[in-house]
Amino acid sequence: MPFKRTFRVHWVDTDVAGVMHFSNYLRYFEACEEEFYRSLPLPSHDFRVKYGITLPRVEAHCQYKAPCRFGDFFDVIMRVREMGEKTITLEFQAIRQQDGKLAAEGYIKCIAVNSEWKAVQLPADLAKTIRENGA
Amino acid sequence: MPFKRTFRVHWVDTDVAGVMHFSNYLRYFEACEEEFYRSLPLPSHDFRVKYGITLPRVEAHCQYKAPCRFGDFFDVIMRVREMGEKTITLEFQAIRQQDGKLAAEGYIKCIAVNSEWKAVQLPADLAKTIRENGA
Amino acid sequence: MPFKRTFRVHWVDTDVAGVMHFSNYLRYFEACEEEFYRSLPLPSHDFRVKYGITLPRVEAHCQYKAPCRFGDFFDVIMRVREMGEKTITLEFQAIRQQDGKLAAEGYIKCIAVNSEWKAVQLPADLAKTIRENGA
Amino acid sequence: MPFKRTFRVHWVDTDVAGVMHFSNYLRYFEACEEEFYRSLPLPSHDFRVKYGITLPRVEAHCQYKAPCRFGDFFDVIMRVREMGEKTITLEFQAIRQQDGKLAAEGYIKCIAVNSEWKAVQLPADLAKTIRENGA
Numbered sequence: 001m002p003f004k005r006t007f008r009v010h011w012v013d014t015d016v017a018g019v020m021h022f023s024n025y026l027r028y029f030e031a032c033e034e035e036f037y038r039s040l041p042l043p044s045h046d047f048r049v050k051y052g053i054t055l056p057r058v059e060a061h062c063q064y065k066a067p068c069r070f071g072d073f074f075d076v077i078m079r080v081r082e083m084g085e086k087t088i089t090l091e092f093q094a095i096r097q098q099d100g101k102l103a104a105e106g107y108i109k110c111i112a113v114n115s116e117w118k119a120v121q122l123p124a125d126l127a128k129t130i131r132e133n134g135a
Numbered sequence: 136m137p138f139k140r141t142f143r144v145h146w147v148d149t150d151v152a153g154v155m156h157f158s159n160y161l162r163y164f165e166a167c168e169e170e171f172y173r174s175l176p177l178p179s180h181d182f183r184v185k186y187g188i189t190l191p192r193v194e195a196h197c198q199y200k201a202p203c204r205f206g207d208f209f210d211v212i213m214r215v216r217e218m219g220e221k222t223i224t225l226e227f228q229a230i231r232q233q234d235g236k237l238a239a240e241g242y243i244k245c246i247a248v249n250s251e252w253k254a255v256q257l258p259a260d261l262a263k264t265i266r267e268n269g270a
Numbered sequence: 271m272p273f274k275r276t277f278r279v280h281w282v283d284t285d286v287a288g289v290m291h292f293s294n295y296l297r298y299f300e301a302c303e304e305e306f307y308r309s310l311p312l313p314s315h316d317f318r319v320k321y322g323i324t325l326p327r328v329e330a331h332c333q334y335k336a337p338c339r340f341g342d343f344f345d346v347i348m349r350v351r352e353m354g355e356k357t358i359t360l361e362f363q364a365i366r367q368q369d370g371k372l373a374a375e376g377y378i379k380c381i382a383v384n385s386e387w388k389a390v391q392l393p394a395d396l397a398k399t400i401r402e403n404g405a
Numbered sequence: 406m407p408f409k410r411t412f413r414v415h416w417v418d419t420d421v422a423g424v425m426h427f428s429n430y431l432r433y434f435e436a437c438e439e440e441f442y443r444s445l446p447l448p449s450h451d452f453r454v455k456y457g458i459t460l461p462r463v464e465a466h467c468q469y470k471a472p473c474r475f476g477d478f479f480d481v482i483m484r485v486r487e488m489g490e491k492t493i494t495l496e497f498q499a500i501r502q503q504d505g506k507l508a509a510e511g512y513i514k515c516i517a518v519n520s521e522w523k524a525v526q527l528p529a530d531l532a533k534t535i536r537e538n539g540a
Contacts, residue, residue, distance in 0.1 A: 015421070024158075038341070062196075145432070149285050165416060181476075327469050329469065330428075387472065
């Protein structure tokens with residue numbers, strides 16, 4: 001089952017064209033990703049403390065299909081697309097609630113790095129838990 | 136000759152990992168794009184007033200290669216990759232000044248729409264000027 | 271009864287010092303204000319369409335007492351402090367959920383303007399409804 | 406002599422009202438502050454490494470007088486208003502270049518803290534240099 005979180009377009013998210021700025025979809029995708037990690041059945045969700053890793057992004061992609069405007073509710077639906085030894089690729093859809101239209105869709109690929117910003121293997125239990133819960 | 140603008144990572148651009156947040160590269164790419172349009176030899180650069188169009192994004196992509204940190208200077212180098220009847224695809228590189236390393240690269244594709252948010256042809260003189268100045 | 275909304279510090283809200291950037295409190299205060307207006311028993315909440323007004327800010331103030339960090343929940347508590355003929359002053363507190371500490375408090379004063387950006391009187395029913403529901 | 410930096414309103418800075426979002430003035434004020442510190446005749450400008458301090462904000466205030474719109478140039482003019490044992494209060498004005506009008510003015514007060522986020526005295530040479538160069 002995909003993971004879902006609902007957001008609403010704030011005034012500050014909009015631009016002079018009257019729509020949500022395109023960069024904000026990636027911010028909301030990431031906000032959904034944060035909640036996904038916190039939803040995992042793990043003893044701790046602070047990956048920096050627990051595993052000594054952070055997950056910087058190596059790639060982001062988004063296609064914009066229909067604008068969201070001030071006050072619009074939209075659902076962000078997330079699935080794990082692919083897991084590598086060191087990487088996680090998550091795919092996202094933003095669906096406008098008022099008409100069910102796809103507003104945007106894309107993916108974010110991140111990589112596990114240690115505190116020296118060196119790529120490292122994903123901890124086994126983390127990788128397993130993401131795999132089991134991410135579709 | 137590609138178009139270039141230099142930026143500096145502000146405190147607000149960073150995140151708790153100590154690096155510029157990934158979404159901000161797209162914001163700086165767009166800031167460079169804005170300056171590119173203003174650099175064009177056109178009688179007016181207000182496309183909304185002059186042509187009745189805006190240029191919402193239909194696609195954005197970015198690969199992240201090396202982090203930029205607080206205070207880092209980086210050059211954004213922009214080229215026109217492709218022009219369609221209604222679309223413009225711009226490609227960008229962000230280069231860290233301190234070591235010349237590629238920090239990020241990607242593209243943004245936008246489409247001309249009228250005030251009803253309907254796709255329209257790019258005005259001929261605008262398209263011509265972008266083509267002549269965008270590489 | 272004060273109006274309350276709960277938010278969570280997103281990764282993008284943080285800065286290299288590991289805390290939520292100070293400007294983001296004002297953004298969350300405004301997000302709470304947006305929800306307050308929407309909670310009012312009015313036939314329409316689109317003030318631009320219904321009344322022909324927007325509410326630009328004329329003043330903002332915030333004192334920062336204790337940092338919020340990535341993932342922290344905080345409550346924004348809002349009260350109407352003062353209503354003028356044309357202005358609304360709202361006061362806000364941000365309370366960290368984990369320890370009940372005051373993270374930040376401040377106020378935002380806004381003014382009703384018409385589409386020409388000229389100050390106008392607050393519509394009577396809007397002013398009345400805000401007064402009745404804002405404390 | 407006050408310290409000055411010029412900025413331009415980017416598309417992403419605007420909101421659906423067609424003007425720069427009020428929170429962004431504080432971000433540009435801070436951007437000016439960053440450049441001020443870097444302009445000081447000090448052997449290093451990395452206060453975290455050199456002095457073990459950061460300068461979180463304890464207060465921010467801004468009055469908004471006239472809107473800035475997409476593409477507008479504005480000057481941020483900064484002066485040191487007051488120096489305490491542990492605090493620095495900086496005042497700012499944002500002036501629209503096209504007509505010399507005051508767009509916004511305010512102040513930011515910050516406090517020196519060590520890595521445990523405990524308030525500490527400003528290093529003597531830093532305080533002296535700010536005092537000598539900040540008006």
